[in-house]
Amino acid sequence: MLIILSPRSLIPSYIRDSSVAVIVYDVTNTNSFQQTTKWIDDVRRERGDEVIIILVGNKIDLESIREVPRELGxxxxxxxxTLFIETSAKIGYNIKQLFRRIGEALPDREDNFVQNECRHEINLNTPEEISTKQCSC
Structure with missing residues (x-):
């Protein structure tokens, strides 16, 4: 039996433990922009509100053939x-800013994770056990 998987069918395995989803569309292609709603819905269906989503309009260096205005994004x-930014991977425009925006959005989530998931109680008043072994093996 031959099973052909589309990229959309692989979404759950890709985003299962992710904290961030970057959904990129081509500003010169209206269809790619329209598809972003489905991708965002898929991410939310899998991760709920636990994931940061950033919508990215790419290829803004091709302004003369742009089909999707910034305002629409x-x-x-x-x-x-979702968060939003426009970039040009070709000329490197706003790429660092994209990652800064993601980094700025993450600390709040990480703080909550640390507070809720990684709470370990350490009793500093408990006397340390003294080992009777001569070597540390």
Missing amino acids: EEKAEELH
Whole structure:
């Protein structure tokens, strides 16, 4: 039996333990922009509100053939409660800013994780056991 997996069918395995989803569309391709809603829905279905989602309009260096205005990306991001940025991977525009935005969004989530998941009680008043062994093996 031959099973052909589409990229969409692999989403659960890719995002199962992720903290961030970066959904990228091509600003010169309206169809790629329209598909982002499905990708965001898939991420939310798998991770709920536990994941930071950033919508990225890429290829802004191709302004002369742009099909998706910046305002449309901003509106969709606001509507779907995601972060938003436009970039050009080709010329490196806003790439560092993209990762800064992700980094800025992460600490709040990490603090909550540390507070809720990694709480270990250490009793400093408990006397240390003295080993009767001569060597440390």
